[in-house]
Amino acid sequence: MMSESRPYQEFTAGLSNFGFGKINFFRIDYVRSYNGGAFAKDGIMIGVKKSF
Numbered sequence: 685m686m687s688e689s690r691p692y693q694e695f696t697a698g699l700s701n702f703g704f705g706k707i708n709f710f711r712i713d714y715v716r717s718y719n720g721g722a723f724a725k726d727g728i729m730i731g732v733k734k735s736f
Contacts, residue, residue, distance in 0.1 A: 690720030698729075709733040 698713030711731040717724045 692724075693718045700733075 694715060694717045696713050696715045698711060700711045701708045702710040702712050709732055711729075711733070713729045713731075714726070715729060716726040
């Protein structure tokens, strides 16, 4: 039911072009989520750019 659903939010902070020298195609993000205004989970995401 829709009346029982709680609002969901995510907040992120990250760095792109992360790496050393010519190897700087990584991205790293910190993510924190809230469900109904209360802390739910947090984590780290690591990504790689498709085109160099």
